[in-house]
Amino acid sequence: MKHGKSKTFRDLSIFMPIDALKFRPVGIADLPLINQLMRSGKAYWGYSEEALDRFMKVFGITDAAYFNKAFGFMAESGQDTIGYYLFKTDEQPPSLDYFFLNVRFIGQGYGRHLWNHCVVQSEKQGWTKFTFCADPHAQGFYEHMGAIKITERPMVTVPGHMAPVMVFIIPNPKQAS
Numbered sequence: 001m002k003h004g005k006s007k008t009f010r011d012l013s014i015f016m017p018i019d020a021l022k023f024r025p026v027g028i029a030d031l032p033l034i035n036q037l038m039r040s041g042k043a044y045w046g047y048s049e050e051a052l053d054r055f056m057k058v059f060g061i062t063d064a065a066y067f068n069k070a071f072g073f074m075a076e077s078g079q080d081t082i083g084y085y086l087f088k089t090d091e092q093p094p095s096l097d098y099f100f101l102n103v104r105f106i107g108q109g110y111g112r113h114l115w116n117h118c119v120v121q122s123e124k125q126g127w128t129k130f131t132f133c134a135d136p137h138a139q140g141f142y143e144h145m146g147a148i149k150i151t152e153r154p155m156v157t158v159p160g161h162m163a164p165v166m167v168f169i170i171p172n173p174k175q176a177s
Helices: 028-043 049-059 064-069 110-124 136-144
Strands: 022-025 070-077 080-088 095-101 129-133 148-154 162-169
Touching: 028 049, 028 064, 028 080, 028 095, 064 070, 070 110, 080 110, 095 110, 136 148, 136 162
Parallel strands: 095 129
Antiparallel strands: 022 070, 070 080, 080 095, 129 162, 148 162
16 A cells, blocks of 8 residues: 555545635644654554554654744634644754644645745755755655755665655745844
């Protein structure tokens, strides 16, 4: 199984106008939701429960202190959480640590809007670029958004496999005020 959902079936009740998206800063109170979206996002690609457990043990956020050196935003529409992203700000260049979309909204244009918000926030920080490690299944999305693969690193989820490390160059960086 490559995807958790058939490409030919869509639950029409989940379609909503993209312009209804609202963004708010991610905070400590969001930890359970962040981790749930993270796990379901990885599960979407068909990883085993054992692989998901390994991934969450390494990458799940359990310490509220994480937010001392990170920032990001949650995208919501009505009662639905669309997705989130988080940057680690204590690295140079800054690192996009997490970018997860609620799997119910994959393939509907919401990822592009979340990405665009992520880039705008990077510009506001005065950054010229940021790096991140992607799931191999999502590499095409990130390349479509303009990111470039620069290297690879071993995957925690599937030992023996490699994950792309990518960079995104901010098109028109602004100086932080």
